[in-house]
Amino acid sequence: MPGLNGLLFWILFNVFILAMLALDLGVFHRNAQVPTFRRALAWSSLWIAMAAVFALMLSIWQGHAAALEFVTGYVIELSLSVDNLFIFLLIFQYFRVPAEYQHRVLFWGVLGALVMRGVFIFAGVGLIHKFHWIIYCFGALLLYSGIKLARERSPQVNPEKNPVLRVLRSLIPVTDDYEGNKFFVRRPQLFATPLLVVLLVIETTDVIFAVDSIPAILAITLNAFIVYTSNVFAILGLRSMYFALAGMMEMFHYLHYGLAVVLMFVGTKMLISHYFQIPTVWALVVVAGVLFASVMASVVHPREEA
Secondary structure (H helix, E strand, O other): OOHHHHHHHHHHHHHHHHHHHHHHHHHHOOOOOOOOHHHHHHHHHHHHHHHHHHHHHHHHHHOHHHHHHHHHHHHHHHHHHHHHHHHHHHHHHHOOOOHHHHHHHHHHHHHHHHHHHHHHHHHHHHHHHHOOOHHHHHHHHHHHHHHHHHHOOOOOOOHHHOHHHHHHHHHOOEOOOOOOOOOEEEOOOEEEOHHHHHHHHHHHHHHHHHHHHHHHHHOOOOOHHHHHHHHHHHHHOHHHHHHHHOOOHHHOOOHHHHHHHHHHHHHHHHHOOOOOOOOHHHHHHHHHHHHHHHHHHHHHOOOOOO
């Protein structure tokens, strides 16, 4: 993807994403409101459909192998994002964020996540191209993350230990209550609101998520454009998916075990890449099969109420 042609695709893709975000916040969600289940499901379906159309365009532009890499990366990123939704739910519950303000927090959280993921992706691809042995470090990190995730029974949220939150409170006073959907208010000096606190916790939590998700897709491809676009589509569908699945997330209690297996599989794929290359189509089948099995296990064996 060299030269001006590749640069043009980067520019067009990012212009399209920014236009969709502006349309989302400026038109469809201008006023603070709680998205209905039907509306959230429609937006989730729309983002998945756009990812499918993009995969088709990628197949025409760069070939079937590139499209398959995109689909595999998208499935991995989307599945990891779904598991992270439960963390977001816990954060919102911890800070008692009114439901009508949660979309605004997730919107700006997604915008920040896109910037951070872009930095991480280019840094990761550059490091692997320059120092190939780093791929084994990423593989070991994913293997460790998978084992750690499998041993966790329920995630814990401790925002008070967040260093970014401590820095914020040392720099600017924070109001006691929410001030609508505002992040700052002036009375007469400038105050931050608890909504900004929640946003910073979401952003720093996403950095931790990226440590697992970026190496996971780098095990599939080192094409920066495919890594970036699959991440973007997965993240952009995260907000609407949150409101569509918020009431059902506890139902998929075996999902994090499936994700643990996926992380360990992808980590192993990285560690043995010098000796054996697992074809992308096999990786897609394994990832999709493990996720499907974990979801079905959750449905067949529901969690008993305490």
